[in-house]
Amino acid sequence: MKILHAFIFFSIKHAGGTSDLMFKIAKAQKKAGFSPIILSGDYKFDHELADQLQGVDFMVCKSFFDKLGFSIMPSMIWKLIKVSKDIDVVHMHVFRTFQNVILYFFCKIYSIPYVMDAHGAVPYHENKRFLKKFFDFVIGKKILKDAKVLVAETEVGKQEYLEIMPELNDKNIVVLSPPFDTDEFLSLPKRGVFREKYKIDNDLKVVMFLGRIHYIKGNDFLIRGFADALKLRPDLYLILVGPDDGHMDECKKIVEDLDITKNVLFTGFLGGEHKNSALVDADIVVQLSRFEQGAWAPLEGVLCKTPIIVTSDTGTGEDVKRLKAGYLVDFDNNKMLADTIIEIIENYEDAKDLTYIARDFIIKNLSMNARVGEYIDLYK
Known part of the structure; x- marks a missing residue:
């Protein structure tokens, strides 16, 4: 099984826990005999960390406007088309990103199931509240509705999905606390x-x-x-x-x-x-x-x-x-x-x-x- 893990950053130093968890999941999946691929932008990309994932493939895309809070990766479109026949499932990490918008249409066009793993990024909070609501109105709620599975790390995370979209089927929300690379x-x-x-x-x-x-x-x-x-x-x-x-x-x-x-x-x-x-x-x-x-x-x-x-x-x-x-x-x-x-x-x-x-x-x-x-x- 080829699993495409996607997050805008691959750097624990820069992006913290999400990059760390993605790294550890890919490492464990490779060890278990699967074929994980990591799709990431090149901004702050940690090459030393990538070298620790022996046998894991990377798709690194040129990323723009990261310092402004927008990681735009036009080249990922062509990279995804090239591997469309090889991907069995997409695992999206975090929620409101340009990367996930492209992946959503990619998965719909090529009938590839995807998992949304928001890592606590669903609530609006105060920062960029209007932009988040606009994103959800245009595309975000479609991404949630069409996901094969929505991953929440706790019951709190499950409620965060339901608070912004009560019509979601809670049977599609799986509570999966992150395992530990002990x-x-x-x-x-x-x-x-x-x-x-x-x-x-x-x-x-x-x-x-x-x-x-x-x-x-x-x-x-x-x-x-x-x-x-x-x-x-x-x-x-x-x-x-x-x-x-x-x-x-x-x-x-x-x-x-x-x-x-x-x-x-x-x-x-x-x-x-x-x-x-x-x-x-x-x-x-x-x-x-x-x-x-x-x-x-x-x-x-x-x-x-x-x-x-x-x-x-x-x-x-x-x-x-x-x-x-x-x-x-x-x-x-x-x-x-x-x-x-x-x-x-x-x-x-x-x-x-x-x-x-x-x-x-x-x-x-x-x-x-x-x-x-x-x-x-x-x-x-």
Whole structure:
């Protein structure tokens, strides 16, 4: 079976979790004997990451206007026509893209089934709200209606589809939480490497965020809640690990306004072993998103044996609650966040026990190797 995975970017550093998950699905599908192909634009394309997918074919298209938020790839039309007889199914990642519009007509013309995997990109939110509604009016709802399967990572994600299009048949919406490529977490980095590199005292209690510095990730809330906790525990230290995605300047201004610059570090992007070293050396990993489909980033913390805190009314909160993998707080409740940070630090062995149990369950039951068949079942 030849599976075309399509996303506008192929770079974990630039595009975060969607590229990461697509990479891992393709890797597992190839290992299982299938033939995945990745269709992507050339903007910020990560050649080193692509080299890690031995035996996986790539269709890389010249992309225009990416910095303006529009990834336009005219050449993909001719590339798709050339391979039209070879593709068995298309797996679209994210929703409102030029790429998916072309793929929609391609699939209709050549009678190729497709799966829509929106990764939390369905809600309108505030950013580009009018453009999103216009897209849906013109073509977006047709893409959803004609999909063989709509993939939601949580029940929250399922409701997001139904909220913008109530007439969808919910039987066509499959809730499939992302599996975990647990192999890289079976042998963890030695403790202390990250702290030594960044000259962080071993006596400090590190609270760490991992991900893009974007408004939706709620780091403004994290910083304010951390500042409240810092008043009670001067040994706390906040580290934000990830690239700027439009919210870095505001976060740094909040840090300055709260006069906590000596207790906060922004590292920028860290990947691979460097990322895992950071997670191992943290005392708590947090993800306090306003909206989030799934809990991949914080559960990487669990796989590195570090307790986690997430926001409750999100797909992330749903995952963490279901797995009993960590602690939940209400978004924008600074006191609740501060109290939870203090509670974990002061009852750390209990927090570690909870984390270890969840880690073992994830490795045994939710690994990519154990669940790759679920992705193949989507296409049948």
